[in-house]
Amino acid sequence: MLPGRIRVFLRPSSTSSCTPLNLTLSLTRICHSQLRTRAFFWSRSRFTMAMAAVDGGGGVNYAPPPSAGAAGAGPGTKRSHPGGQRQNKFGKKMRSKQKKPVQEGSHDEVLLMDVQTLLAASKISDDGAAAADSAVQPPLPEQGSEIEVDVVEMSSTGDGLAKQKGSDQIYVVPFAVPGDTVKVKVYRHLPDEGYTVADFISVTKPSPLRDDSRIQCKYFAKCSGCQFQMLDYAEQLRRKRQIVVKAYRNFSQLPPELVPDVLDTIGSPLQYNYRTKLTPHFDGPPGGGRHSKKPHQEMPPFGFTPKTSRRILDIEDCPIATETVRKGITQERERLAVEFGKYTRGATILLRESTQRVPKSQNGSIESAGTQPSPPAASVVVETDTYTDYKTVITDQNATSTEYIDDFIFTNPAGAFFQNNNSILPPFTAYIREHILPPAGSSGAKPVRNLIDAYSGSGLFTITQAALFPGGSIGIDIAEKSIQFARRNAELNGLVAMSTPSPSPPRRGSRSNSPPAAAAAAAARKQEEEAAAAAKGRYRFIAADAPELFKSVARYDPDETVVVLDPPRKGCDASFLRQLLQFAPRRVVYVSCNVHTQARDVGVLVRGEVEDVAANSNNTNTSATTAEGEANTVEAGEDNKKKNKTGGVRYEIESIRGFDFFPQTGHVEGVAILNRVDAGKE
Ligand SMILES: C[S@@+](CC[C@H](N)C(=O)[O-])C[C@H]1O[C@@H](n2cnc3c(N)ncnc32)[C@H](O)[C@@H]1O
Structure with missing residues (x-):
């Protein structure tokens, strides 16, 4: 083994030679120090699965690249970079007070997973045997130097993952696609993470996937907003499906047989001119x-x-x-x-x-x-x-x-959250409408009558779906202002507040000043009006932290209820998922702008265990200003390790599909539909 290298043997969990304890210790040494948090413990079994996937079930000899510390800090190291750490002139890491822990499902963590999977794969020779780890690696190029690399993969972050000929070192290169050979400037080596961050300079040999005449923005490859403009739109949608596939492989902790084939990504009607x-x-x-x-x-x-x-x-x-x-x-x-x-x-x-x-x-x-x-x-x-x-x-x-x-x-308050691509909202809400109720003929004696819209914002799902729910819809969001607007939107769209008492027919013998025939006609008219309004749906909105929801739904029969979830990027917290499992609605439609945290939470619901939801648990620190998902992460307390008591409720995934809310970028919105597994079906 080369000096400075750590060798980790990963085996399928049934193999006793690698206990969880020594696996944790070894991996803790090779990974970013920030990952020595609960967030990392949460991700370690996914890492095992990623390795097992490339390993084909055998042992993998994972060796991160030699330390780049000797390469020197190089010029221009002022810029911050995700996952990067400032170094002093001796190449030592400087402690930074602002440094935040790597957030689950974040850009940094997703990139790290993809790099680790690629590193592991490159340690496997074509015949599936572990390659000798003693292959001599060339010294890493000086930071600041210009080199040529071949892009071999695309990370789910939208970055290209590239290699230099004759070296196993992985370079993370923006604006590059698999098959490209690109000239890059080495920005920083991150020895703990096992990769190098490089700046894109130019394409020296284009990939067959690339056609630069498709690029419509003169700032492309400078601005950080778009990554995919050089790709055909069908290819962008294929890439986004792959992002969803990888999210469930890497973040759900579910065996493949519990994850159905991810359906094709639905494209946006507008691929430019869409952001509102x-x-x-x-x-x-x-x-x-x-x-x-x-x-x-x-x-x-x-x-x-x-x-x-x-x-x-x-x-x-x-x-x-x-x-x-x-x-x-x-x-x-x-x-x-x-x-x-x-x-x-x-x-x-x-x-x-x-x-x-x-x-x-x-x-x-x-x-x-x-x-x-x-x-x-x-x-x-x-x-x-x-x-x-x-x-x-x-x-x-x-x-x-x-x-x-x-x-x-x-x-909406103009500064508050609302979906940013109006062109996709009609087909998107139509899709939810088509799938929100259990398919005809599915098991379950009672019809679904009630909708719970968790993380409702200003009422998108309640309002567009309420007509399907005669029992009514209840929405909850932490942003008081969004809830005020949700109520207003419900009224504007003709929904009826659930607090409105239903008209009751006049009791026999009750006294009325109106002549009986006129009173009866007025009551009938009112009833008709109410019925017409109720056809648009009945609603109630609550401004509160999502876990508070479960105090308000006691009168809802879970067998008759579907829950739509659309949390911010960090996903749901443990308390919410635990209570959701305890409430046990018949069906769950999980919408998310971060398919990685969605896969993690769906994994929790499919296993019926909340134990593994980690770093953002107990974080109720989200405010309206962080509504678009930039909420702070609070490290989980030890109590999150407690096993939940959910009465054995668990879910199975009916379908998973991406929607392209942000063409030309690497982002994808995920919709996962789950059904409660009822006794006798197990
Ligand atoms: C992705 S938006 C979805 C909003 C809505 N479903 C829509 O599509 O317009 C996420 C919403 O979650 C809300 N939110 C964030 N943290 C929350 C929490 N702890 N409890 C309840 N709502 C929360 C935000 O205010 C925001 O409106």
């Missing part, structure tokens, strides 16, 4: 400290964070945004060009599309003035046979934005 919200920003004046009163002397770069520097990339346009939002960029640039001198600090500008819809009368003309508000001075006007949409851009976080999904209307 952007938040470009600019920095404070150069040299100005926190308390500096010195304003900007000239217009600062206004745009997005680039991939390879901390200095904001000045952006004039963003072709993935809607026409309205793109015009908003121009408008805000023009304003900033005049007003930069007013700013002594940096700022983030909200650009949120809002729509005012004016119905047309039957002959196609706009309905008479007086019944409609006058149309705004819109930047974009969209005409259809039945209405005209006037689209404007909102920059005030607290103003109200309005969007339509088919004929449903949604209002």
Whole structure:
């Protein structure tokens, strides 16, 4: 064994030579120090599975690459990088107070899993035998030097994973696809993680998958927003399906036979011009400290964070945004060009599309003035046979934005969470509508009548699905403001509040001042109106932390209930999952913008055990401002190790499918549908 290398033998769990204890100790040494947290213990068995997958069941000889410490810190190491650690001039890691633990399902952890799987695979020779680990590896290139690498894989983070000829070292390269040979600048070696971060310079030999004429943005490969513009859209969808497949393989801790084939990813009707919200920003004046009163002397770069520097990339346009939002960029640039001198600090500008819809009368003309508000001075006007949409851009976080999904209307505080790709919402909500109820003929004596919409935001699922649930829908979200808007949206869409008492027919013999026939007719009319409204659905919304939900659903029969979950990126916490298993609804529809934490949580529901949900457990520290999933992670307490008592309830996965909410990027939204496994079916 080479000096500085750690050799770890991983065997299938039935093999006794590798106990959980020594596995933990060995892996703790080879992994990033941050992973010595509970988050790592949570991931270790997934790591075993990843290794077992490439190993084909035999032992894997995993040896991380030689330490790169000797290569020197190199120039330009100021930039932070996910997973990277600042080094002093002696190459020693500097302790940084700001350093956060690696968050479960985060970019860093997903990348690390993919690198580890690739490293393990490259230790297996073609015939499946472990390759000798004594193969001499060339010294690592100097940080800052330019080298050529071949991209062999794509990480689920959207980065290319590349190798230099004659070396096993893995280079993480953005904007590169498998089959590309690319020139890169070595940015930093991360010996603990076993890879090197490199900056993309140029393509020297393009992959057959690449066609640069597809790239529609002049900032592509500089801006960190998009990764896939060089790929055909069908290929992007295939890649996203693979991301979902890998998420369940690496993060669910489920044996393959419990995970159905992941269905094809549903594409977005718009592949450019789809984003209804952007938040470009600019920095404070150069040299100005926190308390500096010195304003900007000239217009600062206004745009997005680039991939390879901390200095904001000045952006004039963003072709993935809607026409309205793109015009908003121009408008805000023009304003900033005049007003930069007013700013002594940096700022983030909200650009949120809002729509005012004016119905047309039957002959196609706009309905008479007086019944409609006058149309705004819109930047974009969209005409259809039945209405005209006037689209404007909102920059005030607290103003109200309005969007339509088919004929449903949604209002929101402009700065709060709402899905950012309006074009995919009609097919997406239709898909949920088609799948939210158990398939006809499925087991279960009672029809499903009730919907629970956990992490409801401003009511997307309650409002678009409520008509299917005669028993009513109950939504919960931690953001008070979103719940206020959810109630308002429910009313705007004709839903009936569940607190509204049902009209009861007049009791026999009751006294009334109206003549009996008139009273009966009025009651009948009211009942009809109520019935018509109830056909749109009955609702209740609660502003609270999601686990509080279970205090409010006691009257719901779990056999008649489906739960839709759409948590932020960090997924559900242990308390929520434990209570969900205890409540045991007949069906669960889990929607997520992070398929890795979704796979982890689905694994918990399929096993019927909450024990393994780790670092974000007990974290109720999420506020409306962190609604898009950037919530803090609080390390789990020891009590999370306690086995839950869920009465043996567990689920099976009916289907898993990705939706492409963010074309041109590496992101994918996941929808997993689960059914409770009932006694007798086991
Ligand atoms: C991905 S959004 C989904 C919102 C909604 N389903 C939609 O599609 O518009 C996640 C939501 O979870 C809410 N949230 C975050 N942490 C929460 C918690 N601990 N309890 C309840 N809601 C929470 C956020 O306020 C946000 O509205």
